[in-house]
Amino acid sequence: MKATGGSLAGALAPGAGMAGGPGTAGEPARDVGFSVSLERYSGPLDLLLGLIRREEIDIWDIPIARIADQFLQAIHLLGLDEAAEYLEMAARLLRIKAQMLLPRRGDEEPWEDPRHELVRRLLEYQQIREIVDWLAVAERRRAECYTRGWIPSLPNLPPPPPELDLTELVEAVERVLAMMPDPVMVRVMPRPLNVEGATQRVMDLLAERESFGWRELLGTRPSIVDILSSLVALLELARGGILTLAQRKAFTPFEVARGPTYQAA
Amino acid sequence: MDQRTRLLEAALFAAPRPLALDELAVLDADATEDDWRRAVGELRDHYQAEGHGVELAEVAGGWQITTLPIFAEAIERAAFAARPAKLSAAALEVLAIVAYRQPVGRAEIEDIRGVSCGGVLRMLQERGLLDVAGRSEGLGRPILYATTPLFLELVGLAELSDLPRTEELAVALRTPQATEP
Numbered sequence: 001m002k003a004t005g006g007s008l009a010g011a012l013a014p015g016a017g018m019a020g021g022p023g024t025a026g027e028p029a030r031d032v033g034f035s036v037s038l039e040r041y042s043g044p045l046d047l048l049l050g051l052i053r054r055e056e057i058d059i060w061d062i063p064i065a066r067i068a069d070q071f072l073q074a075i076h077l078l079g080l081d082e083a084a085e086y087l088e089m090a091a092r093l094l095r096i097k098a099q100m101l102l103p104r105r106g107d108e109e110p111w112e113d114p115r116h117e118l119v120r121r122l123l124e125y126q127q128i129r130e131i132v133d134w135l136a137v138a139e140r141r142r143a144e145c146y147t148r149g150w151i152p153s154l155p156n157l158p159p160p161p162p163e164l165d166l167t168e169l170v171e172a173v174e175r176v177l178a179m180m181p182d183p184v185m186v187r188v189m190p191r192p193l194n195v196e197g198a199t200q201r202v203m204d205l206l207a208e209r210e211s212f213g214w215r216e217l218l219g220t221r222p223s224i225v226d227i228l229s230s231l232v233a234l235l236e237l238a239r240g241g242i243l244t245l246a247q248r249k250a251f252t253p254f255e256v257a258r259g260p261t262y263q264a265a
Numbered sequence: 266m267d268q269r270t271r272l273l274e275a276a277l278f279a280a281p282r283p284l285a286l287d288e289l290a291v292l293d294a295d296a297t298e299d300d301w302r303r304a305v306g307e308l309r310d311h312y313q314a315e316g317h318g319v320e321l322a323e324v325a326g327g328w329q330i331t332t333l334p335i336f337a338e339a340i341e342r343a344a345f346a347a348r349p350a351k352l353s354a355a356a357l358e359v360l361a362i363v364a365y366r367q368p369v370g371r372a373e374i375e376d377i378r379g380v381s382c383g384g385v386l387r388m389l390q391e392r393g394l395l396d397v398a399g400r401s402e403g404l405g406r407p408i409l410y411a412t413t414p415l416f417l418e419l420v421g422l423a424e425l426s427d428l429p430r431t432e433e434l435a436v437a438l439r440t441p442q443a444t445e446p
Contacts, residue, residue, distance in 0.1 A: 042355045043380035085380045124377055127431065131361040132354065134429055135420055139352065142421030144337035145322065146346050147329055148281060 044089035045125040047074060052122070059122060062115055064100055068093035092118070162250045172251070181221050191225050198226070198233035202256070206243060207264060211257035214245075266311055269296060270304040274330075277308075283327030283418065325417035326424055349392075349419075359385050360394060360416065364428060368398035368409035386410065394419060 041047045051070050052059060072090055080086045099114035198217065205212050217230045234256060237243045241261040247254040266274075276292055277284060289301045296304075305328055309321040322331045332340065340346060352360070359382050362374050375381055389395040390410075398411035412425070422428065 042358055043378050045379040089379065121377075121379070125379070128358055128361050128377060131365065131429070132357045135357050135361055135364075138420035138422065139357075141334070142419065143348050143351075144334035145331035145421065146337070146340055146348075147331045148278065 041078075041080075044071075044086045045122060046129070047071070047078075047080075047086070048089065049122060049126060049129070059119060062119070064093065064097045064115060068097045164250075176227060177224070179218070179222060180224060180227075193225060193229040193232060195229050195232050195236070198229040199237065201230070202233055202237060202243070206256070206258055206262065211255050213253050214256050215253050217256075266307060267304075269293065269300060270307045270311070273301065273304045274308055277321075277328060277330045280329075283324045283329040283414075285327040288327070322421070323423040324421055325414040329418075352419075353385075355380075355382070355385050356389060359389060360412065363395055363410050364412050364416070364425065365431065367411040369411075370401050370403075370407040370409050372407060374410075 041050070048067070048071060051057075051067060051074065052062065055067070055070070057063065057067065068090070071093055074080075075083075075086045075090065096114045096118060104111050201217055205216065214230070214234060217234075218226055222230075234243070234245065238245050238259070241259045243259045243262065244257050245254050246257065272292055273289065276289065286298050286301050286305070290296070290298070305321065311317075312320050317333075318336060319330050319332055322329050324331075341348070355378075358378055359374055362377055363369055366373065371382065371386060374386075386395065390397075393413055393415045395410045395416070396413050398409045400406040401409055417424065
């Protein structure tokens with residue numbers, strides 16, 4: 001596919017009308033016949049330059065009202081009128097158009113052409129486009145010379161360390177809370193945690209088995225108080241070394257096991 | 266060809282990238298850079314005079330064995346070797362701006378192009394054509410980008426100064442005085 005080699009004038013041409021070069025460009029602009037696709041323009045400046053070429057406009061004296069109208073029409077036809085960058089350019093053109101309409105104030109101060117900045121940017125961009133054409137030719141020519149190891153192999157990166165962000169943490173909490181039958185809470189009232197009861201449950205389970213998944217503490221329909229009590233109990237016992245907590249893999253439920261100071265009751 | 270020239274040929278054949286003269290020193294402690302320059306000359310003349318399918322090209326500050334362009338089509342058709350995907354117009358625009366303005370920040374690139382280019386910059390960095398060259402002293406200390414030797418390889422240039430000079434282009438950059446009505 002020929003992506004960049006063509007001239008700007010060609011890029012905007014409705015069919016073959018422009019293919020002959022600038023000599024055929026003088027025909028009046030038609031409102032229909034844009035058969036170009038979005039990816040042919042790399043931005044609003046590209047489109048604007050295309051219009052200026054097509055209309056054979058002197059870049060130093062742009063008829064801003066006409067070009068602003070055509071720009072609006074073009075982005076509408078191309079379905080670009082929702083792209084922020086094109087809208088920004090449209091707004092800029094309309095502002096310049098308005099400024100051009102303002103009466104100039106005598107000779108008091110030199111009049112600054114409101115198109116000045118736009119022309120500077122267009123020329124700057126035009127130059128980049130020329131360099132792009134040059135680079136595209138150089139790239140194509142170089143591609144005709146095969147070398148050994150032309151495609152660099154991707155670096156062999158170690159797997160990234162597991163990352164946890166707040167959302168994932170909140171989601172994990174929500175997964176646990178989702179085990180509750182009805183998480184709708186209407187009133188907030190203090191309810192004491194039953195840490196002693198939970199501690200007893202932990203010790204009972206540890207007496208039975210050397211290790212177990214912590215969710216076994218909760219039963220089938222745990223309340224928030226049950227969950228929190230169990231967590232506090234586990235943390236307290238872990239601090240005392242009576243049990244150890246281990247998570248084999250990220251996002252798996254952690255395992256509770258007898259710790260160094262565990263003594264069977 | 267003498268032994269050193271044959272060693273040079275072997276090294277260039279084995280290397281996946283262009284080799285600069287000063288890199289060749291490790292091959293043979295007795296040889297000077299001038300010796301290597303002579304060897305490069307001999308190898309290049311040899312390829313030209315004897316009628317080979319490859320030639321010696323000066324690329325990205327070094328030397329590289331490349332196939333002759335006349336065989337490109339046949340090799341392409343046979344799919345013996347893969348070529349990197351061609352860059353989009355947007356990517357070439359960013360490369361062009363960086364090549365001429367480096368080191369340059371993203372804001373300036375976007376200002377010239379009139380479109381945002383974060384994705385293109387990232388892609389060019391991943392392909393190794395651009396690299397971070399430091400940070401600007403300006404507000405927020407934005408990252409500055411520069412082209413890499415791989416960029417020179419992509420367009421087959423020996424060095425950055427082989428790019429066309431801006432005065433040679435049809436439009437001169439920065440001619441604000443000319444905008445006076």
